[in-house]
């Protein structure tokens with residue numbers, strides 16, 4: 001088909017996190033965005049796919065009655081990025097309710113997902129390979145519908161959007177975090193090449209179809225997890241460089257979210273936060289306000305006492321929302337740093353983005 005240009009952004013994340021992808025174009029102007037990942041960027045896929053509702057206080061800072069399946073009090077990084085590109089929030093692939101529109105793209109990210117294939121014990125069956133298969137089916141189905149007539153045009157991407165679109169990936173954190181339950185640090189480090197091999201296979205499938213047509217460190221974080229994350233991210237960066245060489249028409253960008261997040265947690269007060277590690281919506285009080293038995297929004301009986309994990313009063317000064325996921329305020333900060341282009345390899349100019357970022361900030365302060 002026409003142009004072979006497409007754009008893959010691989011963000012690297014962690015502390016909890018890992019590999020996401022953003023674009024290399026100087027104006028960040030794309031007709032459509034296709035996103036793959038875990039809860040960091042799930043806009044309702046797992047909730048739709050497994051059939052559950054995330055109840056308040058999830059969503060309370062932005063989406064009012066419901067978080068629409070986002071594991072956050074408000075918007076995710078991907079929402080802020082879409083906003084900065086003047087595009088609507090991405091609909092989840094599996095969400096069929098309310099006339100979802102996929103013209104500007106589709107979000108395949110599902111909370112709890114891993115790069116490695118899911119097992120019977122996995123929280124989420126929609127691992128990266130499944131998400132890629134869903135994308136391949138999505139594209140085939142879209143082309144069928146477009147061939148069938150004009151009436152679907154306003155609901156699905158045009159054919160050339162697959163070539164010209166932005167492909168974002170933010171996944172891997174669950175592969176590492178999950179592995180620590182049963183493996184030593186050395187074993188986890190040894191498993192990273194396998195995880196990335198699986199990731200590479202998935203990316204190449206996207207590329208093909210896009211183109212054809214517990215020790216705590218000084219931050220209070222578990223240092224072994226962060227060491228694994230850093231190793232993963234180094235190898236991921238090497239993979240992005242390799243893919244860049246193999247697919248010269250694709251712009252593969254690696255975004256260093258680990259550095260953005262560790263800077264946020266270390267230097268939180270510079271960015272307007274007061275609580276770098278204490279959980280906003282949890283139970284147990286300081287220092288962590290986190291009890292895995294009483295998760296955000298739930299009510300449990302502990303020793304005969306009924307307790308509820310409620311939201312803090314001012315989530316905008318907390319980094320952690322529920323002990324696993326970041327608050328909307330932290331997501332907004334991370335998105336703003338991604339948009340500077342300084343954490344991307346190769347880097348892109350953030351010039352065009354500053355005005356839209358200001359708009360994002362305004363929306364945020366109004367809604368909180």
Ligand SMILES: *[C@@H]1O[C@H](CO)[C@@H](O)[C@H](O)[C@H]1NC(C)=O
Nearest residue numbers: 005006007024025164250251
């Ligand atoms: C890919 O990057 C090159 C060089 O930075 C740029 O000229 C081109 O427009 C980019 N392609 C897309 C589709 O963004």
Ligand SMILES: *[C@@H]1O[C@H](CO)[C@@H](O)[C@H](O)[C@H]1NC(C)=O
Nearest residue numbers: 060061062063064065066367
């Ligand atoms: C949430 O509700 C308020 C007040 O009703 C409204 O102004 C705001 O637009 C709503 N936000 C969303 C995202 O629906």
Ligand SMILES: *[C@@H]1O[C@H](CO)[C@@H](O)[C@H](O)[C@H]1NC(C)=O
Nearest residue numbers: 259261262263264265266267
């Ligand atoms: C915190 O800020 C200082 C001063 O700007 C900087 O040198 C340091 O690298 C930051 N910490 C992290 C973890 O980025």
Ligand SMILES: *[C@@H]1O[C@H](CO)[C@@H](O)[C@H](O)[C@H]1NC(C)=O
Nearest residue numbers: 284301302303304305306307
């Ligand atoms: C319940 O009892 C255990 C053991 O006596 C104690 O450690 C824990 O703090 C108690 N929890 C609550 C919520 O009172």
Ligand SMILES: *[C@@H]1O[C@H](CO)[C@@H](O)[C@H](O)[C@H]1NC(C)=O
Nearest residue numbers: 280281282310311312313314
């Ligand atoms: C929130 O503020 C109210 C009223 O100021 C106070 O009673 C309550 O304890 C606060 N809740 C939390 C979790 O800080």
